[in-house]
Amino acid sequence: MSTDRKKDWKKIARANGLAIPDAALERIAQSLDALEAGFRPLARALPPETEPALAFHAALRAETAAVVEDAE
Amino acid sequence: MTLLEAAAALRRREISSVELTAAALERIERLNPSTNAMQTVMAEVARERAKLADQELARGEGRGPLHGIPIAVKDLFRTQGVRTTGGSRLFEDYVPDYDATVVEWLRAGGAVLVAKSGMHELAYGITSSNPHFGAIRNPWDRDRIPGGSSGGSGAAVAAGMVFMAMGSDTGGSIRIPAAFCGVVGLKPTYGRVSRYGAMPLAFTLDHMGPLTRSVRDAAAVLNVIAGYDARDETSSRRPVENYVPDPDPSIRGLRIGLPENFYCERLDPDVDAAVRAAFRAAESRGAEIVSLRVPDIEAINTVARIILLAEASALLEPHLEHRDLFGADVLALLDQGRLLPATDYINAQRLRRGMQREFAALWPRVDCLFTPTTPITAPRIGETTVAAGSENEDVRLAATRLVRAINALGLPAVSIPCGADRRGLPIGLQIVGKPFAEALILRVAQALVPAEVPVPPL
Numbered sequence: 202m203s204t205d206r207k208k209d210w211k212k213i214a215r216a217n218g219l220a221i222p223d224a225a226l227e228r229i230a231q232s233l234d235a236l237e238a239g240f241r242p243l244a245r246a247l248p249p250e251t252e253p254a255l256a257f258h259a260a261l262r263a264e265t266a267a268v269v270e271d272a273e
Numbered sequence: 274m275t276l277l278e279a280a281a282a283l284r285r286r287e288i289s290s291v292e293l294t295a296a297a298l299e300r301i302e303r304l305n306p307s308t309n310a311m312q313t314v315m316a317e318v319a320r321e322r323a324k325l326a327d328q329e330l331a332r333g334e335g336r337g338p339l340h341g342i343p344i345a346v347k348d349l350f351r352t353q354g355v356r357t358t359g360g361s362r363l364f365e366d367y368v369p370d371y372d373a374t375v376v377e378w379l380r381a382g383g384a385v386l387v388a389k390s391g392m393h394e395l396a397y398g399i400t401s402s403n404p405h406f407g408a409i410r411n412p413w414d415r416d417r418i419p420g421g422s423s424g425g426s427g428a429a430v431a432a433g434m435v436f437m438a439m440g441s442d443t444g445g446s447i448r449i450p451a452a453f454c455g456v457v458g459l460k461p462t463y464g465r466v467s468r469y470g471a472m473p474l475a476f477t478l479d480h481m482g483p484l485t486r487s488v489r490d491a492a493a494v495l496n497v498i499a500g501y502d503a504r505d506e507t508s509s510r511r512p513v514e515n516y517v518p519d520p521d522p523s524i525r526g527l528r529i530g531l532p533e534n535f536y537c538e539r540l541d542p543d544v545d546a547a548v549r550a551a552f553r554a555a556e557s558r559g560a561e562i563v564s565l566r567v568p569d570i571e572a573i574n575t576v577a578r579i580i581l582l583a584e585a586s587a588l589l590e591p592h593l594e595h596r597d598l599f600g601a602d603v604l605a606l607l608d609q610g611r612l613l614p615a616t617d618y619i620n621a622q623r624l625r626r627g628m629q630r631e632f633a634a635l636w637p638r639v640d641c642l643f644t645p646t647t648p649i650t651a652p653r654i655g656e657t658t659v660a661a662g663s664e665n666e667d668v669r670l671a672a673t674r675l676v677r678a679i680n681a682l683g684l685p686a687v688s689i690p691c692g693a694d695r696r697g698l699p700i701g702l703q704i705v706g707k708p709f710a711e712a713l714i715l716r717v718a719q720a721l722v723p724a725e726v727p728v729p730p731l
Contacts, residue, residue, distance in 0.1 A: 247627075
């Protein structure tokens with residue numbers, strides 16, 4: 202059973218200095234709550250060794266076209 | 274007539290590129306007022322290009338099957354000297370000084386670009402009811418949406434304005450309009466087709482691909498646009514194959530996955546029946562149907578939505594001080610993305626990695642999966658909820674429910690027409706393959722689709 206409290210999107214917007222009108226925040230709160238409810242249990246179950254699906258190449262690929270191999 | 278049939282007629286000198294281009298422009302002029310499929314028409318430039326193509330063909334300097342063929346590209350592909358709006362007021366006067374790689378390669382293949390097709394604002398939605406440039410209408414029923422975000426491309430191809438229109442797909446934006454408009458829509462593997470010069474929506478989810486009236490046409494276009502491009506950091510070096518299947522290919526012995534969960538839930542009964550008929554058709558051609566359970570697609574959809582919201586908002590945040598320049602639906606999504614913490618984005622990308630591994634475990638058991646492309650057929654313009662099975666569902670979430678996860682997984686998928694509902698609206702079948710299995714899914718698609726898909730009465 203989840204013990205999560207619903208996030209207060211208005212407070213979060215203000216804390217982040219986002220100029221989102223209250224009416225707009227009220228319209229999106231339900232969507233965000235639903236997304237949060239789906240996502241939070243998934244994030245909580247993540248094994249620590251899982252790395253993100255993002256890649257960074259220290260050398261620009263275009264400059265090293267001859268030597269960089271696909272990881273595929 | 275399909276693209277490849279037109280190409281053959283051009284080679285035999287039975288028709289000229291000038292004639293094909295004039296016919297395309299005439300059809301656009303006649304049908305665009307009622308469909309709004311095209312954003313910008315490039316009549317003069319197209320006529321000049323067509324003349325050049327005819328001259329080259331006469332000299333025996335053929336550049337391949339696209340040479341002299343009139344096409345369109347979604348209005349997010351940068352085109353040198355031609356306005357590229359992205360369906361947004363932010364870019365309504367933007368004229369790029371270079372071509373997107375896809376445009377460059379299509380031009381090098383001799384294609385004649387006649388128009389830029391309309392789209393959902395910033396490619397961020399599935400209705401293509403653009404608040405700035407007008408709603409795009411489905412040629413099968415002009416009170417209905419064509420799907421999106423590549424709605425203009427889907428409508429233009431279905432209406433026979435062009436032989437092919439390029440689209441982009443971040444959460445279903447090629448496959449949804451293909452399904453709703455009754456055409457073929459191919460989303461290649463992530464990295465197979467360069468994203469360079471296409472206005473991004475979400476860097477790690479965006480895919481580029483064609484919409485056509487035949488499977489072989491889509492494959493012929495992929496032959497031209499696939500390949501390594503150093504200007505796209507995520508471009509693959511894997512060699513390009515010939516993707517064009519035989520006209521009547523064998524699928525005997527291929528193992529087709531029949532998902533027992535998720536993809537068969539909350540479907541319009543007509544969609545359900547049409548997809549089941551597609552399985553029977555494949556089985557009758559010698560394919561083996563393998564029932565299986567797929568990983569938690571709802572979870573992958575959730576992860577894909579987090580990634581999309583975060584990447585799109587990061588990209589467009591500099592413009593958000595001008596809130597009046599955005600449509601309400603797009604603004605709502607951009608606001609949502611700004612409220613997500615960076616940790617959620619990173620964790621979504623970590624979850625994506627695990628889900629990729631989990632899904633890959635299916636491939637030793639099957640060669641491809643069949644699913645409906647969308648659980649519903651084209652909704653009416655302005656509808657915000659639809660009946661999907663026994664439940665009402667938000668139109669955007671319903672339309673993307675069966676396609677979005679495939680973007681997060683980066684897998685190739687093609688949507689092909691597989692019948693019509695009780696109102697005569699097209700139904701789409703999605704065929705999903707393992708990474709870089711474009712040739713296989715196109716072969717299976719070709720085995721199931723008539724040589725040219727039905728065209729609506731116009």
